[in-house]
Amino acid sequence: MARGKGIARSCSLCLGWSVLTARACSGCEKFARAHPVRGTCPRCRHDAHLGSDGLCKPCLQAIRAEDDAEWALGIPGAGPRALQLTVGTHRHYATQANPIVLSRSGGRGVSAGWKRKLNRQRAVERDQSALLEPQVWGQLPLFALPRTLTRDTARAIATRQLSGWEKAEPVLLTLTAERHMSKAWRCQAAEMVRLALAVREADGAELSCERLLRELPKSGDVVCITLLRAGLLVSETVSDLRLAARSCGDCNAWMPESPHAGFRCAPCRDWRMSRHRQPGRCARCGRDGLALGAGHCRARHPYRDDDRSRHAATQLVIDLPADPGGPGLSPQAGEPLSVPVDVTPATTIGPGQETLFTMRRDWSPVLARLRGRLLADLPLTEAATALVDDFAEQRRDQEGTGFNKNIRTLTILSYWLGVENAFHERDVHDLARLETHLAAKPVCQFLRARGLLVDDPGLHQDRDLAWIERVLATLPQPVAEEVDAWVRALRGQGPRENEPRNWEGIRRYLSTLRPVLTAWTATGMTTLREVTxxxxQDTLDGLEGTVRRQRATALRSLFGALKRERLVFLDLVRHLPVGDLTGIPRPVPSDVLAGLLDQATTPFARLAIALAAIHAVPAAEIRTALTADLNLARGTLELHRGLRRHTLYLEELTYSLAANWLTYRHQRWPTSTNPHLLVTQKTAPDPDYPAVHRITMQKVLPKGQTLDRLRQDRILNEAFITGDPLTLMRLFGITEATAMRYVTAAHPERTAKLPQ
Structure with a gap:
């Protein structure tokens, strides 16, 4: 080759083939003049002239051609690639290495993608210093704030060395092989596992399953199982995790456990595969990315929404596995469900586990299964046995009445439901309602005292109020609304401010008017405005004495309230005469009165007879008298009568009977907290503190005699002796009208109206 035209050789700097007049090509010579600084290139490790980015000309050419973008971004593990063979021409400036300049418009797509990756990496590098910083292990945080973890958070810590990853990675590989998952699924799970390990280092403490499931953006159950097997998770917080037990990604139905379960249930997979359905936005639920058929997703079929202007809420669905040879899911109407003998009761439910569906139980099959079996034969757990023994010890003093009922009820509940969770009050009452040898109230009180009962508000309604509501439900709608307005007025909710009456008094009024209202509505009356x-007059004809007085009083109360409420035009009974008590108190025969204390065999009966026959205390006040109001040191008993108090000064007989009763009560029921003076075997241990029933007070006297008759005989006898109404008022605490009534009965000659 001629001397003036150069020789074809490789450049000593860029190794590119070109026609050279010297040892370096023209591009390298120009680059050397522009960048006189020499050094070792960090990419190719050659001694050459370095540009503004610290790289030599061949390395800048490789980066400009996008041959080594991963290395340019500084990703660990991505080393420099071998340089490609280049061919240059003499004085051809296309091969010159210049700084990378990306055009703002146009340009190659590869350069635009590289720029996006570079900007994302720089943003991560700026924020990575303060992202999930490792803390001192075991140090308790002063403030525990919830984190918001996303996929970007996981990408930001992709290059960080995390403690525990060397243990979790082989476990994740094993889990992927066991579940037959894909490589893409393993990469996503690994991303979440690394994120959980970063959170673990940032907290400086062991993680819990509940927190991972709550904070991780996805795959929380996979992370929990992986860290649990690797020994990096608090094991006692995880009881039973199954990777396949998850909700479907399309219809949100809970799928059954299966080693081959994916992220969609079997019906949704078939729905996607059939007819090659294309994903889109459902017109009913508004979710995007679902396989559609006629504009709706598969979950539209079981539901119907009349209001198509809004998106309907998705209902919880359970994907039950098919059982071709098994029975149907719902039995025929009227046939009770049979309980197989080998069915294990619910005593294995985990503590604190809430029920998915709250349905009312049918205890008939359970009682049929347990019929004929002894209580000792039921296999109770240790905790259930301790609870039943505690209840039996508490009710030991009531073995005579209802002891076996209470023990049997609690034993059946403990056997079938377990004692790890609270009992529902409705279940106890439903069980006791089926048989007479089962009881509900004592069992509910015992469980409520120990915090093992879920109260049902419907069972704690006042029984008088419940009776009133049942009566109103039987009346026609307009009449029922008018009577309900009268009831509200009696309760103090009317236009006039008055003292509210109790439900017991309102029930007496309504029970008096119930036959009248029923007769009026039976004739076709639709409103009380039609009453004339x-x-x-027809309702009061043929009535005399107390019966007529009670009905007339109730009618005046009803129409007076309706007139004030402006529900009737005229108060027809405003001037209706009610009448006064005309009966004369009659004394008790002396032979009957003499043997009452001798016939009484219990301290309870003797004290009740003494209070009525000696001190003329009404039966209602004897039932409600309090133990704290009896003062044996001073020999007094205070009776509460509204805002007033009446003090009884006990004579020797009543004093001794009261002292004997207190001694007997302390010996019989030493742990009773009932504040009433008189208690029985049922009311003494009752935590609701009820008073003695009226029927119990009637049983202390022979048939035909009442405590009120003894009281009247005592007041009448005092009126015969003194004849002074003021003495009767001070001695028995009665009103002046009552005192004059007894004085008139005892001394009719002292009044202006003498009997003819």
């Missing part, structure tokens, strides 16, 4: 004076 003839209707009022």
């Amino acid at each position: 004076a003839d209707h009022i």
Whole structure:
């Protein structure tokens, strides 16, 4: 080759083939003049002239051609690639290495992608210094704030060395092989596992399953199982995790456990595969990315929404496995469900586990299964046995009445439901309602005292109020609304401010008017505005004495309240005469009165007879008298009568009977907290503190005698002796009208109206 035209050789700097007049090509010579600084290139490790980025000309050419973008971004593990063979021409400036300049418009797509990756990496590097910083292990945080973890958080810590990853990675590989998952699934799970390990280092403490499931953006159950097997998770917080037990990604149905379960249930997979359905936005639920058929997703079929202007809420669905040879899911109407003998009761439910569906139980099959079996034969757990023994010890003093009922009820509940969770009060009452040898109230009180009962508000309604509501439900709608307005007025909710009456008094009024209202509505009356004076007179004809007085009083109360409420035009019974008590108190025969204390065999009966026959205390006040109001040191008993108090000064007989009763009560029920003076075997241990029933007070006397008759005989006897109404008022605490009534009965000659 001629001397002036150069020789074809490789450049000593860029190794590119070119026609050279010297040892370096023209591009390298120009680059050397522009960048006189020499050094070792960090990419190719050659001694050459370095540009502004610290790289030589061949390395800048490789980066400009996007041959080594991963290395340019500084990703660990991505080393420099071998340089490609280049061919240059003499004085051809296309091969010159210049700084990378990306055009703002146009340009190659590869350069635009590289720029996006570079900007993302720089943003991560700026924020990575303060992202999930490792803390001192075991140090308790002063403030525990919830974190918001995303996929970007996981990408930001992709290059960080995390403690525990060397243990979790082989476990994740084993889990992927066991579940037959894909490589893409393993990469996503590994991303979440590394994120959980970063959170573990940032907290400086062991993680819990509940927190991972709550904070991780996805795959929380996979992370929990992986860290649990690797020994990096608090094991006692995880009881039973199954990777395949998850909700479907399309219809949100809970799928059964299966080693081959994916992220969609079998019906949704078939739905996607059939007819090659294309994903889109459902017109009913508004979710995007679902396989559609006629514009709706598969979950539209079981539901119907009349209001198509809004998105309907998705209902919880359970994907039950098919059982071709098994029975149907729902039995025929009227046939009770049979309980197989080998069915294990619910005593294995985990503590604190809440029920998915709350349905009312049918205890008939359970009682049929347990019929004929002894209580000792039921296999109770240790905790259930301790609970039943504690209840039996508490009710030991009531073995005579209801002891076996209470023990049997609690034993059946403990056997079938377990004692790890609270009992529902409705279940106890439903069980006790089926048989007479089962009881509910004592069992509910015992469980409520120990915090093992879920109260049902419907069972704690006042029984008088419940009776009133049942009566109103039987009346026609307009009449029921008018009577309900009268009831509200009696409760103090009317336009006039008055003292509210109790439900017991309102029930007495309504029970008096119930036959009248029923007769009026039976004739076709639709409202009480149609009542006339003839209707009022017809209801009172043929009635005398107390019965007429009670009905007339109730009618005046009803129509007076309706007139104030402006529900009737005229108060027809405003001037209706009610009448006064005309009966004369009659004394008790002396032979009957003499043997009452001798016939009484219990301290309870003797004290009740003494209070009524000696001190003329009404039966209602004897039932409600309090133990704290009896003062044996001073020999007094205070009786509460509204805002007033009446003090009884006990004579020797009543004093001794009261002292004997207190001694007997302390010996019989030493742990009773009932504040009432008189208690029985049922009311003494009752935590609701009820008073003695009226029927119990009637049983202390022979048939035909009442405590109120003894009281009247005592007041009448005192009126015969003194004849002074003021003495009767001070001695028995009665009103002046009552005192004059007894004085008139005892001394009719002292009044202006003498009997003819």
